[in-house]
Amino acid sequence: MKVCGKVFKYGDNIDTDVIIPARHLTSADPEHLKEHCMEDIDKSFKDRVNSGDIMVAGKNFGCGSSREHAPVAIKASGISLVIASDFARIFYRNSINVGLPILECPGAADRINDGDEVEADFDTGVITDKTTGESFNSKPFPEFIKNIMANGGLVGYTGSQLND
Amino acid sequence: MPMTMTQKILADHAGLDSAAPGDLIEAKLDYVLGNDVTTPPAIKVFEKLGVKDVFDKDRVLLIQDHFTPNKDIKSAELNKTMRCFAREHEITHYYELGRKEMGIEHVILPDNGIVLPGDLVIGADSHTCTYGALGSFSTGVGSTDLACAMARGVTWFKVPEAIKINLTGRFKKYVTGKDLILSIIGMIGVDGALYKSLEFDGEGIKALSMDGRLTVCNMAIECGAKNGIFPVDNYTLKYISRTNPERFIKSDYKVYTADEDAEYSQMLDINLDDIDLTVALPHLPSNTRKASECKDLKIDQVVIGSCTNGRLEDIGAAATILKGLKVHKDVRCIVIPGSQKVYRQALDNGWLQDLDDAGCVISTPTCGPCLGGHMGVLAKGERCVSTTNRNFVGRMGDVESEVILSGVPVAASSAVLGRVGTPDEL
Numbered sequence: 001m002k003v004c005g006k007v008f009k010y011g012d013n014i015d016t017d018v019i020i021p022a023r024h025l026t027s028a029d030p031e032h033l034k035e036h037c038m039e040d041i042d043k044s045f046k047d048r049v050n051s052g053d054i055m056v057a058g059k060n061f062g063c064g065s066s067r068e069h070a071p072v073a074i075k076a077s078g079i080s081l082v083i084a085s086d087f088a089r090i091f092y093r094n095s096i097n098v099g100l101p102i103l104e105c106p107g108a109a110d111r112i113n114d115g116d117e118v119e120a121d122f123d124t125g126v127i128t129d130k131t132t133g134e135s136f137n138s139k140p141f142p143e144f145i146k147n148i149m150a151n152g153g154l155v156g157y158t159g160s161q162l163n164d
Numbered sequence: 165m166p167m168t169m170t171q172k173i174l175a176d177h178a179g180l181d182s183a184a185p186g187d188l189i190e191a192k193l194d195y196v197l198g199n200d201v202t203t204p205p206a207i208k209v210f211e212k213l214g215v216k217d218v219f220d221k222d223r224v225l226l227i228q229d230h231f232t233p234n235k236d237i238k239s240a241e242l243n244k245t246m247r248c249f250a251r252e253h254e255i256t257h258y259y260e261l262g263r264k265e266m267g268i269e270h271v272i273l274p275d276n277g278i279v280l281p282g283d284l285v286i287g288a289d290s291h292t293c294t295y296g297a298l299g300s301f302s303t304g305v306g307s308t309d310l311a312c313a314m315a316r317g318v319t320w321f322k323v324p325e326a327i328k329i330n331l332t333g334r335f336k337k338y339v340t341g342k343d344l345i346l347s348i349i350g351m352i353g354v355d356g357a358l359y360k361s362l363e364f365d366g367e368g369i370k371a372l373s374m375d376g377r378l379t380v381c382n383m384a385i386e387c388g389a390k391n392g393i394f395p396v397d398n399y400t401l402k403y404i405s406r407t408n409p410e411r412f413i414k415s416d417y418k419v420y421t422a423d424e425d426a427e428y429s430q431m432l433d434i435n436l437d438d439i440d441l442t443v444a445l446p447h448l449p450s451n452t453r454k455a456s457e458c459k460d461l462k463i464d465q466v467v468i469g470s471c472t473n474g475r476l477e478d479i480g481a482a483a484t485i486l487k488g489l490k491v492h493k494d495v496r497c498i499v500i501p502g503s504q505k506v507y508r509q510a511l512d513n514g515w516l517q518d519l520d521d522a523g524c525v526i527s528t529p530t531c532g533p534c535l536g537g538h539m540g541v542l543a544k545g546e547r548c549v550s551t552t553n554r555n556f557v558g559r560m561g562d563v564e565s566e567v568i569l570s571g572v573p574v575a576a577s578s579a580v581l582g583r584v585g586t587p588d589e590l
Contacts, residue, residue: 013354013448017556022535026231026238028205028307040558060355060388064554065535066290068205068306088388089359090290094306154308155212 001122001146003080003101004130005053008045009114010038012058016091019062019070028069030076037073051078054120056112058084062091071095081120083127083138085109096145099153103127105138122146166423168326169393170361173301173420175323177284185325185429193223194300195279196313197287199269200228202306204245206288209311218253219317225257225278225287226250227269230531233261235538267503267529270294270471274378275505277408281396282418286313291471291553293384296393297377298400299419303391324390326361327352328428331368333437338587340481341376342473342551342571343442345383348434350442350452358388360429363422365395368436374403375477382472383553386449395421441586443549444569447557455574458584465548466497466579467560468572469527470534473551474502476509478572482524483515485576485587491523492582498540500527524579536560542567549578 017040024036038045055074061084062070071094074082082095085106095102103120108127112118116131125140141149144157151157165182167175175183177191196219198206203226218224226246231239250258257278259266265276270291273279279295285302286292288310295302305319313319329348349356362384364377372380377394384392394400396419405412441455468474468482479501491497499519501507507529510516516526533540534552542548542561547568550560555567568584577585 015554015556017535017554017559021558022201022230022537025201026236026242028208040563060358063354063388064290064556066202066288066292066304066306068202068288068308086355086358088355089390090304090306090385093309097306097308154312155209158213158312 002119003052003054004117004119005080006050007112007114007116007118008049008053008055009112010041010055010057013060013063014057015064016062016067016070017064020067020073025067025069030072033069033073034076037077046077049077049079052080053078054118055079055082056109057082058109059086061087063088066090068094068098071098071100075100083108096148097154099149099151099156101149103138105136108136108138166425166427168361168363168426168428169299169395169420169422170301170326170363170391171323173282173284174321183323185323187323188320189323190318190320191284193286193313193317193319194283195223195225195285196310196317197225197227197269197273197285197289197292198310199230199289200232200239200242200246201230202288202310204242206307206311206314207245207249209308210314213311213315215315218314221254222256223317224255224314225273226255227272229268230535231537232530233528261528262504264504267505268471268474268531270382271474271502271506274298275407275503277404280404280408280411280417281400282420286319290385291382293389293391294378294382294471296381296384296391297374298404299394299396301391301393304385324359324361325429326363327357327430327432329362329364329432329434331364331366331434331436333368333435334371335436335439338573339439339441340571340573341372341379343439344436345380346442346444346449346452346569347439349383349387349450352387354386354448354450355388357384360389362389362392364393369394369397371436373477374399375475378475379472383449386553441571441574443574443584444555446555446566446568449553449555449569455570455584455586461547461568461584463495463549463578463583464546465540465542466495466575467500467533467540467548467550467552468575469500469502470531470552471502472553473572474500474506476506478551479506479510479515480513481572482576483510483518485573485590486522486524486579487518489522489580489590491579494582495579497524497579498527498533499524500532500539501529503529533560549575549584551575
């Protein structure tokens with residue numbers, strides 16, 4: 001499976017409070033959450049983001065709270081993939097559980113620029129910056145993680161396994 | 165195979181003889197925790213799973229604390245969802261506000277004698293790592309994991325590597341566990357222990373009370389750690405003899421000790437004599453300074469409370485410092501006892517009177533302002549010294565407000581001085 005989109009680039013330690021501020025946690029509805037995604041560091045994100053776009057950031061992405069609302073908000077915004085040097089552990093686990101694709105790749109996180117056109121192949125782990133022509137290797141998803149993503153998250157995956 | 169405390173607890177709960185860093189295991193859970201923000205989405209997932217009952221109504225803990233007493237209609241709906249679920253499934257540890265068991269989740273679980281040494285706990289709240297202070301393994305997860313764990317009472321873990329923090333010496337006057345953990349985060353950074361355990365050891369742990377250890381483990385997540393953990397010693401045993409005498413007498417708990425030759429990915433030696441009163445400036449908990457170097461920072465508000473510093477010892481320290489003094493005319497000082505029990509004890513000890521006389525506002529137990537919920541949200545340009553755990557952009561209110569993290573002595577002193585300050589200035 002491949003995704004391709006325009007890059008929204010952020011720095012290190014992007015925390016869950018800026019991904020989705022706690023004042024908006026009175027509802028877990030993805031349609032509500034996407035209206036406020038990233039608003040405390042990038043007010044225009046929700047208006048500029050298009051379905052399929054890719055988020056690229058530095059180290060410790062998603063640090064802070066355990067709120068699953070954070071990967072849900074990013075996914076509902078239309079983001080098809082988050083690439084970071086590394087992820088905070090609860091965010092990493094939550095992303096897989098809600099079916100938000102994430103790749104750890106310090107090289108890509110360092111070299112890819114805001115606004116670049118990037119393609120990523122989940123089967124090979126290859127990330128290509130089509131704007132600069134550079135490509136990077138990340139560790140591809142194992143089969144079961146790919147299945148979780150394909151089923152939209154752990155619940156869908158669990159259902160598909162039970163129905164097999 | 166030599167193992168750390170964390171590895172032993174995980175292996176035991178997975179029915180394995182050993183567990184090495186990187187192993188993926190499925191482990192039985194002693195307790196599964198959710199709050200008013202994370203439980204409602206978990207209930208949706210639980211319903212989608214099509215499961216009829218929770219795995220054990222005594223082991224699923226549902227605590228309303230983030231936006232309670234309900235701050236608005238939406239938060240009232242969240243709580244109603246959780247309340248209905250708790251009643252339907254006859255959840256033992258669901259309490260209404262004002263009851264003697266009630267309070268902030270990470271204050272009441274240890275203090276009500278629910279979590280004991282050796283337990284394995286997950287909670288849909290990142291500060292679930294608090295209970296490592298009792299020699300248990302506890303860590304935060306999201307709502308989907310919470311739902312699956314409520315259904316089955318098991319979850320999967322990747323066994324973490326560990327950083328050993330060897331403590332020696334004694335704290336200087338007024339220095340507490342909060343200054344220690346802020347200093348550690350300052351040293352290793354907000355991702356310094358990513359995916360790892362922080363295992364504390366050394367004769368210096370005797371300098372830390374149980375309340376102090378709970379504060380230290382509470383903020384292990386702020387350097388990315390999966391958990392923080394202290395060995396069980398006489399302090400722990402004395403504490404649980406009070407919180408759960410019944411199980412203490414029966415020795416109904418398990419003490420795990422790290423093997424002497426257990427492997428650690430990093431060793432850190434800290435002499436507690438070297439730790440100063442510490443603050444973390446905006447906007448990361450790792451942005452630490454000596455409090456004495458920040459005396460030119462004027463403030464508008466002080467918050468004393470939260471799952472980090474809302475315990476009895478904390479409220480007592482605030483009252484001792486503020487007794488006979490007045491909160492600065494330009495400052496609001498909000499004191500939030502972490503539980504109904506802490507509130508009542510502080511009342512009986514005369515501490516709430518001392519704080520009231522000083523001009524503090526005393527709130528019902530709630531997470532409230534810590535996450536910018538209610539009971540002390542900041543306006544644009546305002547600055548707060550807070551004993552809470554995070555100072556990210558917009559954490560307590562407007563994106564242009566600022567939170568400075570500190571322990572109780574600095575917070576209480578700052579309330580009087582109207583700027584960042586220390587008790588020796590009073």
